[in-house]
Amino acid sequence: MTGRSRSKSAKPRPKPVKSRQILSNSAAIEQVIEALFERDALGKVHSATVAIARTLALRLDGEDAKNARLWKEYRETVATLMAAGEERVGEFDETLRSLEASLRNTANL
Secondary structure: OOOOOOOOOOHHHHHHOOOOOOOOOOHHHHHHHHHHHHOOOOOOOHHHHHHHHHHHHHHOOOOOOOOOOHHHHHHHHHHHHHHHHHHHHHHHHHHHHHHHHHHHHOOOO
């Protein structure tokens, strides 16, 4: 026989998981910003944070890729953006709870 034969006890290799490949920090941050925008989690208050995130991502994709201080700032900025998304989800949940409570009160009348 030609080629390698596999022993009976050898496990088959797992197939690679297909996922969206992020080729740059800029592409990744744009996906985060887009997702937050679609959830209506970005307001005027966060416009400066969005601009900072984009600028840092561009710098980290280029000449400052090894700058630890910029990486720290970038992580903190991304965390701020993600927190804005979480706040928006919390507001929505609170609105739903108050609506449910008012519907229950109306049903009891």
